[in-house]
Amino acid sequence: MSPGNNLTIENLTKSFGRQKVLKGISFTVPEGETVVVIGGSGQGKSVLLKHVMRLLVADEGDVLVGGQPIMKLTSREMDEVRKGMGMVFQEAALFDSMSLLENVAFPLRMHSGLRDREIIKIAEENLERVGLRGVGGKMPSEVSGGMKKRVGIARAISMRPGILLYDEPTTGLDPVLSSAIDELILKMRSELGVTSLVISHDMKSAFRIADKIIFLYQGVIQASGTPAEIQASKDPVVRQFISGDTVGPISVI
Numbered sequence: 001m002s003p004g005n006n007l008t009i010e011n012l013t014k015s016f017g018r019q020k021v022l023k024g025i026s027f028t029v030p031e032g033e034t035v036v037v038i039g040g041s042g043q044g045k046s047v048l049l050k051h052v053m054r055l056l057v058a059d060e061g062d063v064l065v066g067g068q069p070i071m072k073l074t075s076r077e078m079d080e081v082r083k084g085m086g087m088v089f090q091e092a093a094l095f096d097s098m099s100l101l102e103n104v105a106f107p108l109r110m111h112s113g114l115r116d117r118e119i120i121k122i123a124e125e126n127l128e129r130v131g132l133r134g135v136g137g138k139m140p141s142e143v144s145g146g147m148k149k150r151v152g153i154a155r156a157i158s159m160r161p162g163i164l165l166y167d168e169p170t171t172g173l174d175p176v177l178s179s180a181i182d183e184l185i186l187k188m189r190s191e192l193g194v195t196s197l198v199i200s201h202d203m204k205s206a207f208r209i210a211d212k213i214i215f216l217y218q219g220v221i222q223a224s225g226t227p228a229e230i231q232a233s234k235d236p237v238v239r240q241f242i243s244g245d246t247v248g249p250i251s252v253i
């Protein structure tokens with residue numbers, strides 16, 4: 001196993017002013033596996049993801065991509081690391097003025113140095129891989145939210161990254177479309193062998209796609225384990241999150 005695509009979060013600590021958001025988080029996403037970080041609103045999931053992309057710099061601790069700590073890299077070195085990571089944004093974040101095909105082709109045009117014909121071929125293949133054969137000519141405004149998410153995944157795999165980062169991939173989708181996106185995440189793992197870090201508050205989705213679930217609560221890892229272990233957890237915080245009860249240790253205000 002090459003160490004290239006492991007992702008390790010090491011004692012990650014971050015405060016904003018007096019608010020301690022991450023209080024020394026540590027876990028590893030082994031190569032080719034999917035780890036889902038789950039937690040309620042405001043528990044620091046997005047802050048964690050921003051550190052993985054180094055859009056934020058940690059107060060303490062580091063993120064290791066393929067064993068390499070990234071917090072002290074120069075921006076040029078970080079650009080290289082980012083080329084190995086694909087990001088699936090929450091709202092797909094497509095360019096509205098570009099066709100779906102051009103959206104998927106965009107990272108290749110920016111970074112690959114390939115010729116136009118090859119770029120178009122790869123972009124078409126990627127659209128096909130996410131179940132969108134023959135719709136590349138459409139504009140983002142002409143397609144549904146579920147289709148946009150698929151295009152976001154097709155774009156994220158353009159440069160064949162070893163690591164995929166998903167920000168709330170099922171948010172805003174109905175249960176059927178959510179299942180379809182989950183199936184796609186499983187397909188990316190099995191067909192491309194990618195290492196995946198997923199940020200989510202969708203417990204059902206986490207149970208479907210995760211090799212391991214990390215439950216983030218008040219800046220620490222409250223619980224972690226396989227979906228079966230989390231499902232069997234007796235921790236009152238975890239139980240309340242799974243059941244969605246308003247009564248319990250989690251404050252609803």
Ligand SMILES: Nc1ncnc2c1ncn2[C@@H]1O[C@H](COP(=O)(O)OP(=O)(O)OP(=O)(O)O)[C@@H](O)[C@H]1O
Nearest residue numbers: 016019021039040041042043044045046047048201
């Ligand atoms: N740049 C920032 N400056 C100050 N506070 C911030 C900043 N970014 C995040 N926070 C605070 O950190 C806390 C965690 O935010 P974060 O966005 O990571 O939550 P989350 O778990 O992703 O929630 P949600 O599911 O609602 O997106 C929040 O209280 C937020 O206000």
